[in-house]
Amino acid sequence: MTATENDRDILARTLWGEARGESLPGQIAVAWTVRNRVFDGKTKSWWGEGYASVCLKPWQFSCWNKNDRNYPYLSGAKPIPAAQYAQALKAADQVMAGTAPDPTGGATHYYATTMPKPPTWAKDAKQTLRLGQHVFFRVFGKSC
Template sequence: MTAIEKDRDILARTLWGEARSESLTGQIAVAWTIRNRVNDGKAKSWWGEGYAGVCLKPYQFSCWNSNDPNFAFLSGAKPIPAGQLAQAQKAADLVMSGTELDPTGGATHYYATTMPKAPAWAVGAKQTLMLGHHVFFKDVP
């Protein structure tokens, strides 16, 4: 598997783990937060390098935590339903290629509205978009 294929696979799996119940547009927005981290000047020192590095950075995307119920699917121990994976792969392709523009306005963070309360980092951050069950932010202190 090439580095580009690995980036696409890890990004698509992350989108499935983080936003499988969202529309294609919602998954594109989540993918753009990852792309914005990839393209951020501090990417290598903080976010990780490349799509796979950003997605797999410990504690950044909970679906990759070994105790998360999604991990068995993301690691390949259980199969991701083909149709759901295909949509996540399409979102990954559209964002990685730059075909779809960033609907998040440069967001590098988001959280799911299903969380019991907003994360502490959201205080003082600039909300850029609310889409589906996710709220997107940039300029996180």
């Protein structure tokens, strides 16, 4: 699969929306959950085809929900601070190129520890990493 400049931009915007307060390694971990969905080994994946499709899949990355406070920035209505976007692009580039190893152990899901309680899908998932404000999982069975 060949990634496009749009894939790169959408992945970076997703990282900003989901993990802008994280270090570069934290953003790389979040980017790997997207990559693990992109390359899930299925010809027609439930997640979507390509980085942009996976990131924009409804209800998967809450920053893209139109009622989310991040959406005006991700949609371009408001500018993302340049330095923060640059870090997100760096993480996106390293993960898309495969130059940063996967610290998540194949995770396809995560949640922020700032949530009031863990999501219900986490009960049957295998935790693979806790990094910064995120907990990462491999989920077995049905997709969330």
